Every structure is written in C-alpha cells, then in structure tokens.
Amino acid sequence: MADVNLKAQRYGKRKVRLVKVVRHANGRQELAELTATVLLAGDFEASYTEADNKKVVATDSIKNTVYVLAKKSTQVVPIEQFALTIAEHFLRTYDHVAQVWVELEQRPWDRMVINNQAHPHSFTQNKGWRRTTQLVATRKAGSEGTSAPWSVVIESGFHDLCVLKTTGSAFSGFVRDQYTTLSETNDRILCTNVQNSWKLASTDPRVLRMTDFDHLFDTSMAHTTRIFADDNSVSVQATLYRIATATLRDCPAIAEASLALPNIHIFGVDLAPFGLANTGADLDVYKPVSDPSGLISATVQRAKARL
C-alpha cells in the first residue's frame, strides 16, 4: 500500500433545481427559480479511507433537505438568506459537519405586463444573466458566549450579463514590437459578457442576516451597466476598475469586488477589395469573432485603514 493520507474531502449534491411560489391573499404571486449545490466537509474521512458509511449523510438526503427548507421558508430570496438557512441547518443538525459550502444560482423571471398592468401570476424570461451566491460556513472551535458558533464567507454576484456599445471605446498606447499587428483605435465596438462578484466584509452570520443583499446586487448591477455605457473607455482594464471602485465606494458591506470581462472582438470587415470605404468614419460593417477573445479580470479591495 502506498504511504498516503487523505488531504481534503467534501461531498454533496450539485444542481438541485427548485421553484418556489409565494401566494399572497390579494391574488398576486411571486416566483423564484434556483439551482443549488450543497457540499459538506467534516468527519467523513472514514467513508473514504475505511469504506465506512456510518457518518455519511446521503447526498439524496441533502437534496431532500433543500426542498424541505424551501417549504419551511416563507421565501427563498434573497438567495444569500436561503444559503444561510441551508448552511446553518447542516451545522446545527450534524455535529460532525465542520463546513458547509452552498452555491445558489437564480434565474431571473420578470413579471409580465399585459395591457399596461403587472400580471399577478405570469412571468417571462428575457434576461441572459444569472444572480449567484457562494457561501462557506465553517464551525468555530470552542466558540462560547457571545460569538457566533460559525463564520460565514459570502461572495455574491452575477454572470453572463451581455453588453455591447457601438462607440465610446478606444485602445491605444500598448506595446508595439515584432509581435504586434493590432492597429491603435480611438473608436471601436466594445462587447463583453460580465462576470461580477463581491465578497462581504463581515463573516458574522448575525450581521449577514441583517444585510440588504438586494441593495448590494442592485447597486453593483447599476454601476456595471451605467459605467459600461457612459465611460469613455480607454481599455477594458480601466473600465473594469471604475466599476469595481464605484461599487466599493457605495457599498460599505463589501470588502472586495472581482470582475472578469472577456473582450469579445467585433472587428471591421475589409471591403477595400470591393472599392468600398469601411474604415474610420465610414466603418459600419463588422464581423463578430467567436474565438479567441481577450479576458481581463481583477479583484479590487478596500484599502486597509492605516492605524
């Protein structure tokens, strides 16, 4: 037998799909569609090393638990609150669970407007982006008295927000050497598929329970779209930094913001062989390039206070 040891382990159920409907007395109904992944870590070593399942909570039971908690919860949004509910359930119920990892993704359904009236129970899917949260709750050793029995790291965000602007974007002044063929441009199409996430400053579940997660989402989404649209972009890098900085400025509850912006290239078509002007002020026919794309990513954190 090789001399080895189990370095790390976690297990659970991924992609548990769930729809929760909330019915109000006045006939208005709410809808939330989520996909959940829940993984447990803790005293499960024997299931790997000794083939002993005594302490294993079946992944099927983990899936069932998500549905039971959805049933018992008035609502499953904001997703951060439901993620806390799931994590705390497993930490409370099983002493041998040391850490719970929850990822929730919400698919946005918009209420239909029929004859200028918000419809009470009909919805439409017209957004490509998804709202997400990743939560890691870790049991604290020997925490008594006033401190919470576990710490919780939450990183929320959204992904797949497709945005494009037809002007207001430039790129010049970059390295020119024997590998360079790209021309400098003071006017190009900018197209990206935004992935934006923000890490909460607090790890105290009691503080997190009081946090207005929808406000953080709304603020981050608003800055992302407004700055993308209004910024006279000199590069994806500089625009990304402005989005992250504005979000941190307006959301004290956030410790850091991370963005990943593919630079989806849409280049002008060379129509000179046909005697047609399609450059500079005449440029209006482009070809989107499927691959490759640039990929610009960064994490911006709040500067530590100087003591």
Ligand SMILES: O=c1[nH]c(=O)c2[nH]c(=O)[nH]c2[nH]1
């Ligand atoms: O905004 C940009 N940043 C880059 O780093 C880069 N590189 C490139 O080819 N085009 C662009 N655009």
